[in-house]
Amino acid sequence: MDPRKEFIKQLRRYEKGSISRRHFLGVTGLGTAMAVMAAEVPGLLPRKAWAAGSIGDKVSLATWPNYHDPKDFEAFTAQTGAAVEVSVFGSNEEMLAKLQAGGTGWDVFVPTNYTVSTHASLGLIEPLDLKKIPNYDIAANDARLIKEGTVNGTVYGAAKDWGTTGFAVNTAKVKENPTSWKQFWDLTQGAYSGRVTVHDYQLTTIGNALKYYGYSFNSNDEKELADAEKLLMAAKPNLFAITSDYQPAFRNGDAWLGICWTGDGKQLHRDIPEITYVLGKEGGEVWTDFYAVPKSAPNREGGYALINFLLDPAINATEVKFHGQPSTDSRTNKLLPEELLKDPIMYPAAELLAPLEFGSAATFTNPARAELMARFKAA
Amino acid sequence: MQGPRKWDWTAILLMSPSVAIFLGLLVMPILVVLVLSFGERAEAGGYQAAFTFAQYANLPARWAAFRNTLTLAPLGTVLCLLAAYPLAYYLAVKVSSRNRLLLLILVIVPFWTSFLIRTYAWIFILGGKGLPALLDMIGVPDVRFINTPFAVLVGIVYGYLPLMVFPIFVSLERLDKRLLEASDDLGASPARTFWQITLPLSAPGAVTGCMLVFILLMGEYLIPALLGGGKVFFIGNALVDLFLQSRNWPFGSAVAVSLVVIMLVTVTLYLRVTLRNRGMRDQALV
Numbered sequence: 326m327d328p329r330k331e332f333i334k335q336l337r338r339y340e341k342g343s344i345s346r347r348h349f350l351g352v353t354g355l356g357t358a359m360a361v362m363a364a365e366v367p368g369l370l371p372r373k374a375w376a377a378g379s380i381g382d383k384v385s386l387a388t389w390p391n392y393h394d395p396k397d398f399e400a401f402t403a404q405t406g407a408a409v410e411v412s413v414f415g416s417n418e419e420m421l422a423k424l425q426a427g428g429t430g431w432d433v434f435v436p437t438n439y440t441v442s443t444h445a446s447l448g449l450i451e452p453l454d455l456k457k458i459p460n461y462d463i464a465a466n467d468a469r470l471i472k473e474g475t476v477n478g479t480v481y482g483a484a485k486d487w488g489t490t491g492f493a494v495n496t497a498k499v500k501e502n503p504t505s506w507k508q509f510w511d512l513t514q515g516a517y518s519g520r521v522t523v524h525d526y527q528l529t530t531i532g533n534a535l536k537y538y539g540y541s542f543n544s545n546d547e548k549e550l551a552d553a554e555k556l557l558m559a560a561k562p563n564l565f566a567i568t569s570d571y572q573p574a575f576r577n578g579d580a581w582l583g584i585c586w587t588g589d590g591k592q593l594h595r596d597i598p599e600i601t602y603v604l605g606k607e608g609g610e611v612w613t614d615f616y617a618v619p620k621s622a623p624n625r626e627g628g629y630a631l632i633n634f635l636l637d638p639a640i641n642a643t644e645v646k647f648h649g650q651p652s653t654d655s656r657t658n659k660l661l662p663e664e665l666l667k668d669p670i671m672y673p674a675a676e677l678l679a680p681l682e683f684g685s686a687a688t689f690t691n692p693a694r695a696e697l698m699a700r701f702k703a704a
Numbered sequence: 705m706q707g708p709r710k711w712d713w714t715a716i717l718l719m720s721p722s723v724a725i726f727l728g729l730l731v732m733p734i735l736v737v738l739v740l741s742f743g744e745r746a747e748a749g750g751y752q753a754a755f756t757f758a759q760y761a762n763l764p765a766r767w768a769a770f771r772n773t774l775t776l777a778p779l780g781t782v783l784c785l786l787a788a789y790p791l792a793y794y795l796a797v798k799v800s801s802r803n804r805l806l807l808l809i810l811v812i813v814p815f816w817t818s819f820l821i822r823t824y825a826w827i828f829i830l831g832g833k834g835l836p837a838l839l840d841m842i843g844v845p846d847v848r849f850i851n852t853p854f855a856v857l858v859g860i861v862y863g864y865l866p867l868m869v870f871p872i873f874v875s876l877e878r879l880d881k882r883l884l885e886a887s888d889d890l891g892a893s894p895a896r897t898f899w900q901i902t903l904p905l906s907a908p909g910a911v912t913g914c915m916l917v918f919i920l921l922m923g924e925y926l927i928p929a930l931l932g933g934g935k936v937f938f939i940g941n942a943l944v945d946l947f948l949q950s951r952n953w954p955f956g957s958a959v960a961v962s963l964v965v966i967m968l969v970t971v972t973l974y975l976r977v978t979l980r981n982r983g984m985r986d987q988a989l990v
Contacts, residue, residue, distance in 0.1 A: 418749075422948045425750055447748055519848060525934055527949070566851050566933030574933075579832040579850060690748055695950030696765075702934060703769045703942050 384627035385410045387420060387434035389614070390570050391592060393635075394647035401634050407627050415569030416526045417689065424449045424619055431619050432628030435485060438473035438613045439528075439684040445476045450617045452479045457629035460636040466653045473683070474615045482615025483632055486650040488587030489673060489681060490529050490610040493571075495581040497599040503582075506536040506605035510556060512582060518563035522571040522583035527698035528684050529584055529610060530557070530567075536607045542681075543688040550697060557701045567702055575600060591649025591670045602670045608680030613653060734964065741957035749951025759958035766959055769942040772928075774966075776853060776938070777921035780860035784917050785910060787861055788868035792909075793902075795869070796876035808873075811866050823859055823930050830855050830931065851933030859927040864920065868913040875909025876902070911978050915971065922967050939963050 384407050398409040412431075414420050417440045423429045425447070436444055444450040455461065461483040463471070474482030492509050496502075499517060503509055513521040523530045532542040534553040544550065565580045574580035575593050585593075590602025616632045618625060634640060642660035645652050651671045652658055658666060665671065688694065741759055746752040795807055814822060828834050830849035839847045849855050879902065887897040925940035934941075939959065946956030 416949060418949045418951060422749065422951050425748075425951065443748060525949075561935070564933075564935060566935060568934055573827065573831075577828070577831040577833050579848075692745060692749075692950070692952070695749075695952065699942070699945050699950045699952075700765055702945060703766050703937050 380405055380407050380627040380630045381624045383408050383410055384624055384631045385430050385432045387412045387431045392648050394644055397640055397644055405630060430623055432622040432624045433616055433631055435614050436617055439686050439689045441473055441482045442476045442686050443690055445481050450481050451620045452481060458483055458633045460633045465655050470613045470653045482617045484653040485614045485616055486652050487613040488650045489604055490586055491602055491604040493583050493585035493590050493593055493600055493602055495600050498581040504606050506533050506607050510537045513560050514563050517582050519565055520581040521564050522566045522574055522580045524584050525567050525569045527694050528689060531694055533584055533609055536605055536609055539607055542610055543685045545691050554697050558704055561704055588648045588650040604673050604677045610684055611681040737957045737960050740954055741961050743954040745952045745954055751953040759955045762955060766942050769937045769939045772937055773939045777918055780857055780921050781914050781918045783861050784864050784868040788865055789872055792869045792872035792876055796873050811869055823927055826859055826931055851935055853936050855931040856928050856936045859931040864917045867916045871912040872909040875906045879905050
């Protein structure tokens with residue numbers, strides 16, 4: 326039989342499903358041809374940075390809500406063969422507690438600036454092997470923002486992004502145009518009782534209650550904390566919720582006012598323009614999140630591969646477009662559209678940034694603050 | 705005239721898995737928690753060896769959590785009972801045996817979906833764009849359900865209903881129908897038959913159901929966390945906070961020990977009161 330006719334006949338059979346793909350490739354010789362071509366012309370195959378399976382089939386990441394573009398994880402899996410297993414947390418305490426208890430199974434997690442030194446001194450994270458993260462170019466990052474990733478000259482954290490802690494306002498409902506923490510807490514106890522959320526997180530909730538009195542966000546002074554507790558207890562019956570996952574409440578129209586991080590403010594504003602993001606004029610918090618590798622990481626190589634992948638400026642730019650937190654990396658910024666770089670939510674005016682404070686390790690680990698928060702929640 | 709006692713190896717072999725589980729996963733952890741509860745919080749959180757009653761002295765700081773649990777758990781149990789009894793009665797007595805299987809399956813089917821997801825769904829039903837929006841449309845504005853004790857109770861009744869239905873169903877189904885006929889023959893009205901025959905005979909099932917629901921509710925964490933918005937606080941939530949947020953293991957252990965003690969006392973009292981007669985005690989599945 327004419328081999329062309331035979332080929333067409335087999336193709337029809339394959340199309341109708343009466344033979345399998347393998348059988349089709351076998352009888353027509355196409356399979357052999359493909360195998361030969363693949364071996365001789367490797368460039369025809371999709372390139373993989375890692376041989377499939379070399380970093381295992383799973384990398385485990387502990388991170389924050391709404392903090393990554395799922396498409397980037399899919400791209401990582403396509404490139405490396407390793408799926409990304411994501412767990413989401415609402416506070417640094419919880420991440421620390423899980424690491425202290427052991428057996429987290431995380432290969433990478435995302436601690437905030439003031440926690441890196443605590444993790445390092447407790448021996449929970451390892452000094453980063455920077456050779457494995459060529460995409461993290463320290464010189465290209467804003468030195469003021471990434472300094473706390475380094476403890477005593479050793480780099481423990483590769484900067485992910487930075488941001489501020491302000492509050493979200495649904496301007497369709499809240500007409501007072503609040504610009505200060507004083508107004509925030511007064512409105513909470515007044516006109517918008519039942520419509521306000523605060524973080525389930527001592528550092529920001531207590532810190533911004535302290536700002537009501539004009540105290541430092543980082544105050545650990547007994548009397549000042551007592552004042553903050555008084556305010557929080559008075560505000561509690563007026564709160565809609567105490568939660569770090571507050572976007573659903575804003576999107577449902579249940580919450581109109583609430584303590585908010587940059588990225589959540591940006592995401593809410595992007596989808597619902599009447600929700601705006603405000604920095605209290607008394608100040609508050611500026612922060613940087615870092616990628617870090619726990620000493621207990623079961624798949625270190627996978628963890629490093631994931632960090633390196635996500636810090637690739639091109640990938641990082643898609644991440645920023647998704648989560649709306651500004652990047653610390655100037656190479657990433659070059660890839661971002663002009664309107665993002667001029668966005669007042671992501672890049673607040675200098676006079677609003679000036680009074681902001683970085684949270685401190687002492688603020689984070691202060692047991693009195695932890696117990697204050699627990700009392701506030703249990704009240 | 706007894707010889708030296710022989711080891712019954714079969715019995716030992718058969719018992720050993722459950723004894724190992726009992727010792728390793730119940731007794732041991734409770735002992736660990738008990739020891740921790742007399743310790744101190746370490747500087748960076750966790751546990752530091754000590755012997756102090758300070759943690760127990762601090763218990764009143766969690767009074768609201770105990771109060772919420774001790775009011776909402778019994779209330780939730782009673783609401784479950786009220787909702788489950790008619791359903792179980794209907795299933796056991798009124799439905800033809802052909803439809804009964806189908807209806808029982810319908811009661812079980814929700815269990816195929818994760819409890820978390822089913823509870824999460826209530827956030828949207830009770831949230832601003834759910835029932836309140838519907839009520840607003842028919843002229844009842846500004847109703848709020850989510851993040852209130854009411855929302856938590858709805859979640860409890862929804863989540864725990866099957867646990868209450870099945871024990872009651874079983875006891876009603878086992879009920880000797882001839883007793884009902886006898887009662888009828890002797891001139892009792894249907895209502896009287898129900899109060900004097902059906903209800904007492906199904907009581908063991910109700911007691912079992914109440915125990916199942918109440919004990920689980922005392923440790924409930926998820927429903928208050930999701931439907932209470934961190935505002936309706938149970939002991940379970942206080943425990944999670946103490947271990948995961950403030951990382952105060954000794955105080956968390958003291959709260960846990962108190963919870964265990966409270967449960968032992970209330971459950972014992974409850975069984976004493978409800979199962980006064982011996983016959984019932986034999987029948988109850990507890």
